[in-house]
Amino acid sequence: MASNSTENITKEKQFAKGISATEPEDKEEKKESLTGGPPVIQRSGSRPQLDLSGAAIHGNFEDRYPTILLPNQSDDISHLALDIGGSLIKLVYFSRHAESFTDDYRKNSLRKKFGGTNGNRRNYPILGGRLHFVKFETSKLNECLDFISSKQLHRGGVDSPIWRGNPSTENIVIKATGGGAFKYADVFRERLGVSLEKEDEMGSLVAGANFLLRAIRHEAFTHMDGQKEFIQIDPNDLFPYLLVNIGSGVSIIKVDGFGKFQRVSGTNVGGGTYWGLGRLLTKCKSFDELLELSQKGDNSQLDMLVGDIYGGLDYSKIGLSASTIASSFGKTISENKELSDYRPEDISLSLLRMISYNIGQISYLNALRYGLKKIFFGGFFIRGHAYTMDTISFAVHFWSKGEAQAMFLRHEGFLGAVGAFMSYEKHGLDDLRAHQLVERFPMGAPYVGGKIHGPPLGNLNEKISWMEKFVQKGTAITAPVPMAPPGTTGMGGFERPSARGNILRSDASAALNVGVLHLVPTLEVFPLLRDPKIYEPNTIDLSHSELEYWFTVLSEHLPDLVDKAVASEGGTDDAKRRGDAFARAFSAHLARLMEEPAAYGKFGLADLLELREECLREFQFGDAYITIKQRENEASLAVLPDLLMELDGMNEEDRLLALIEGVLAANIFDWGSRACVDLYHKGTIIEIYRMSRKKMQRPWRVDDFDTFNKKMLTDKRQQPYKRALLFVDNSGADIVLGMLPLARELLRHGTEVVLVANSLPALNDVTANEIPGIVAEAAKHCDTLRRAAEAGGLLLDAMAGIEDESKASTVSVPLMVVENGCGSPCIDFRQVSSELAEAAKEADLIILEGMGRALHTNLNVRFKCDALKLAMIKNQRLAEKLFGGNIYDCICRFEPAD
Ligand SMILES: Nc1ncnc2c1ncn2[C@@H]1O[C@H](COP(=O)(O)OP(=O)(O)OP(=O)(O)O)[C@@H](O)[C@H]1O
Ligand SMILES: CC(C)(CO)[C@@H](O)C(=O)NCCC(=O)O
Numbered sequence: 001m002a003s004n005s006t007e008n009i010t011k012e013k014q015f016a017k018g019i020s021a022t023e024p025e026d027k028e029e030k031k032e033s034l035t036g037g038p039p040v041i042q043r044s045g046s047r048p049q050l051d052l053s054g055a056a057i058h059g060n061f062e063d064r065y066p067t068i069l070l071p072n073q074s075d076d077i078s079h080l081a082l083d084i085g086g087s088l089i090k091l092v093y094f095s096r097h098a099e100s101f102t103d104d105y106r107k108n109s110l111r112k113k114f115g116g117t118n119g120n121r122r123n124y125p126i127l128g129g130r131l132h133f134v135k136f137e138t139s140k141l142n143e144c145l146d147f148i149s150s151k152q153l154h155r156g157g158v159d160s161p162i163w164r165g166n167p168s169t170e171n172i173v174i175k176a177t178g179g180g181a182f183k184y185a186d187v188f189r190e191r192l193g194v195s196l197e198k199e200d201e202m203g204s205l206v207a208g209a210n211f212l213l214r215a216i217r218h219e220a221f222t223h224m225d226g227q228k229e230f231i232q233i234d235p236n237d238l239f240p241y242l243l244v245n246i247g248s249g250v251s252i253i254k255v256d257g258f259g260k261f262q263r264v265s266g267t268n269v270g271g272g273t274y275w276g277l278g279r280l281l282t283k284c285k286s287f288d289e290l291l292e293l294s295q296k297g298d299n300s301q302l303d304m305l306v307g308d309i310y311g312g313l314d315y316s317k318i319g320l321s322a323s324t325i326a327s328s329f330g331k332t333i334s335e336n337k338e339l340s341d342y343r344p345e346d347i348s349l350s351l352l353r354m355i356s357y358n359i360g361q362i363s364y365l366n367a368l369r370y371g372l373k374k375i376f377f378g379g380f381f382i383r384g385h386a387y388t389m390d391t392i393s394f395a396v397h398f399w400s401k402g403e404a405q406a407m408f409l410r411h412e413g414f415l416g417a418v419g420a421f422m423s424y425e426k427h428g429l430d431d432l433r434a435h436q437l438v439e440r441f442p443m444g445a446p447y448v449g450g451k452i453h454g455p456p457l458g459n460l461n462e463k464i465s466w467m468e469k470f471v472q473k474g475t476a477i478t479a480p481v482p483m484a485p486p487g488t489t490g491m492g493g494f495e496r497p498s499a500r501g502n503i504l505r506s507d508a509s510a511a512l513n514v515g516v517l518h519l520v521p522t523l524e525v526f527p528l529l530r531d532p533k534i535y536e537p538n539t540i541d542l543s544h545s546e547l548e549y550w551f552t553v554l555s556e557h558l559p560d561l562v563d564k565a566v567a568s569e570g571g572t573d574d575a576k577r578r579g580d581a582f583a584r585a586f587s588a589h590l591a592r593l594m595e596e597p598a599a600y601g602k603f604g605l606a607d608l609l610e611l612r613e614e615c616l617r618e619f620q621f622g623d624a625y626i627t628i629k630q631r632e633n634e635a636s637l638a639v640l641p642d643l644l645m646e647l648d649g650m651n652e653e654d655r656l657l658a659l660i661e662g663v664l665a666a667n668i669f670d671w672g673s674r675a676c677v678d679l680y681h682k683g684t685i686i687e688i689y690r691m692s693r694k695k696m697q698r699p700w701r702v703d704d705f706d707t708f709n710k711k712m713l714t715d716k717r718q719q720p721y722k723r724a725l726l727f728v729d730n731s732g733a734d735i736v737l738g739m740l741p742l743a744r745e746l747l748r749h750g751t752e753v754v755l756v757a758n759s760l761p762a763l764n765d766v767t768a769n770e771i772p773g774i775v776a777e778a779a780k781h782c783d784t785l786r787r788a789a790e791a792g793g794l795l796l797d798a799m800a801g802i803e804d805e806s807k808a809s810t811v812s813v814p815l816m817v818v819e820n821g822c823g824s825p826c827i828d829f830r831q832v833s834s835e836l837a838e839a840a841k842e843a844d845l846i847i848l849e850g851m852g853r854a855l856h857t858n859l860n861v862r863f864k865c866d867a868l869k870l871a872m873i874k875n876q877r878l879a880e881k882l883f884g885g886n887i888y889d890c891i892c893r894f895e896p897a898d
């Protein structure tokens with residue numbers, strides 16, 4: 001049989017269904033189901049509701065993410081909040097990313113099966129969207145107004161249908177905090193025609209901090225001796241804490257609960273002082289320039305040290321080393337020098353150190369005053385700067401003798417703006433949880449050339465041009481590196497940072513430290529996790545050497561991936577340009593991570609692989625492997641009937657073994673593995689599959705088959721499992737010759753089978769909306785599959801051709817398909833789709849298949865029910881590291897629930 005056959009056009013169409021979201025016919029369906037949708041959707045609780053009646057897809061069918069028109073929505077939903085401080089304006093804005101209304105057949109039948117709602121969550125498509133963070137200098141208010149106006153943020157964004165046809169801004173109210181909400185209210189009214197609704201500044205800081213600390217994973221971190229460590233905050237054990245916001249001035253707030261706080265202190269020696277004095281003393285033109293200077297500075301040129309006073313000796317009796325600063329800038333009194341005799345570098349460092357240390361010390365004293373152990377520092381004075389954070393941490397640690405802990409926030413300067421944003425009750429975002437927020441690091445942030453802001457990179461073209469320019473100018477995002485940590489003496493002394501000639505990371509790349517937050521209200525924690533509190537998806541920590549290894553693997557794989565991606569979009573010039581921009585963007589991310597592994601928060605292999613897929617999506621590659629997937633599906637379906645016949649000739653025990661063996665053998669088709677890609681040049685899919693099967697030799701590297709077999713076959717009268725969730729991996733042989741036959745066997749044992757597949761494409765993984773087409777083809781050769789697929793509501797088209805008679809005899813356990821909520825080769829069980837969470841409730845067996853889902857992630861994770869983890873290891877290093885084995889070893893790990 002020809003393995004690479006592409007002659008069967010109808011089949012190809014069938015397979016292509018999965019990506020048919022871009023086909024007009026599908027969109028028409030969406031429109032229909034939309035207009036026929038529920039009249040008014042009730043929202044829970046006291047939150048005001050969006051009126052979705054008459055909602056319809058608005059705009060071009062060509063749009064990838066068509067906007068949804070809500071003609072009956074009367075509220076002006078604002079999507080923007082501001083914090084206008086003494087130095088900087090901070091903007092938080094929300095861009096809606098309406099969830100698709102894909103009311104397809106599969107979803108409808110699932111809904112029937114699992115009940116009308118998606119669990120107890122809202123089943124209406126609002127609030128999916130993204131939170132963006134942008135800042136401007138307050139002195140450049142006009143640029144900020146231009147930005148808001150160009151993106152129409154005050155009216156819900158350029159694409160917002162809400163204001164279309166209603167150009168009036170009369171009733172628009174934007175939440176704003178900070179002194180500028182008072183000072184500039186008139187300017188906003190005149191320039192944008194909007195009124196600013198003032199939110200209390202301290203209240204906003206606290207609300208922002210409470211939200212971020214509870215909702216964002218790894219928001220907080222410590223920074224000592226140059227080491228960043230992320231802290232997992234227990235949302236139920238957050239209070240009390242001290243919040244120190246270092247803006248122009250410093251506010252010190254004791255926080256006891258939601259809305260329960262008191263500003264207990266403050267200091268006028270803050271960020272404005274550093275920047276203001278620094279500017280006068282050094283003639284620097286920008287804050288970043290001043291900060292960068294400090295890096296090459298030596299503070300002992302200006303600071304009077306204990307050693308200066310004690311003739312080079314320590315004053316050890318009171319714990320002061322000779323290098324301890326006795327008096328900041330004190331040295332200058334005894335020298336007959338002019339300001340111009342001092343190096344700006346040294347001045348900047350002395351100043352930075354003086355102010356940071358002072359703030360750390362005052363904060364500690366206030367923590368002591370109220371018996372608080374946790375101190376969180378925010379405000380843009382910190383600016384992710386290692387020396388600043390180390391100095392503050394040192395002061396807190398030193399004076400509290402290690403009792404109190406200084407922690408920093410990744411969204412440092414945005415606390416007030418986030419708080420103001422959260423005060424829009426009607427957004428209903430206040431109860432968002434970590435599992436509903438996904439952080440991404442797109443390249444299209446409106447930061448250009450190291451400036452604090454740039455033109456909004458609204459469309460793809462601008463984004464691509466930006467990537468092109470970036471590399472042309474040699475100002476790669478990645479060039480700047482973090483500052484070296486300061487040397488400390490351990491006795492309260494502080495030496496200068498060991499100057500390595502590094503430059504401060506430009507604002508453009510610093511902006512990458514805070515991603516865009518995607519809000520996906522439908523995501524849930526997988527209910528079958530045994531211990532969700534300590535769940536960690538990544539099996540191996542991406543330590544520096546590990547990161548280096550993956551950096552090489554992914555870099556080497558890049559040209560091939562770009563080729564595939566470009567080909568998948570017809571190889572046009574436009575596709576080539578996007579492919580090039582994608583490669584640059586992804587390389588820049590990789591290089592950035594190599595410099596600073598913690599740049600994007602805690603980052604595991606799963607995140608790295610997801611980042612690659614996300615970059616592809618950012619440059620609008622819908623499915624880079626589509627052609628390969630279709631070809632492999634076809635080739636595999638062609639041999640499926642023979643395989644099924646062969647299996648049916650076996651006795652039950654041999655058959656189960658052959659099936660597991662088949663899953664493992666077919667898992668060899670992995671376009672993410674270099675070794676395998678090399679292999680594919682050496683034969684057809686079926687040849688490779690046969691070879692792979694032949695090489696299977698038991699015992700496998702991990703071989704729990706016998707235990708699983710026992711569980712499946714002991715009690716013949718009883719069905720071994722009620723419902724199995726099969727987490728499938730790749731297209732082609734993997735799903736068709738591996739997982740489907742296994743599913744069929746389970747169905748024969750009376751077990752309901754739920755095939756769990758990706759929501760979005762990743763490498764050659766099969767996606768949830770591709771599976772019904774594949775099952776329909778397979779069902780042509782197999783009654784069990786056909787009846788189960790019918791029972792599971794998968795076979796719309798196939799059913800039409802079947803005689804009534806056989807329909808009547810359809811009494812079968814169902815075969816269903818759910819999407820997992822991910823678009824990555826790995827799976828993070830803290831964030832899965834609500835349909836998967838719902839399907840999981842009655843499941844008593846989980847089968848995780850493939851390296852991404854069973855090895856890179858979740859290998860050591862225990863579930864509340866029995867779990868079978870199946871994978872072929874297609875990477876020598878991983879085989880050695882995890883199992884002391886070799887490439888192409890197989891893993892069959894069975895973990896009974898108890
Ligand atoms: N690009 C920048 N331009 C100016 N200042 C910056 C910049 N980056 C960091 N900073 C520092 O951040 C400080 C401002 O921080 P932040 O935005 O948190 O305060 P603010 O809200 O403007 O001030 P306040 O809350 O006191 O009104 C500046 O005083 C300066 O020390
Ligand atoms: C005046 C504010 C609150 C404005 O954000 C801030 O700059 C600040 O807290 N300054 C310190 C004032 C003081 O407490 O001495």
Ligand SMILES: [Mn+2]
Nearest residue numbers: 085086178247
């Ligand atoms: Mn402020």
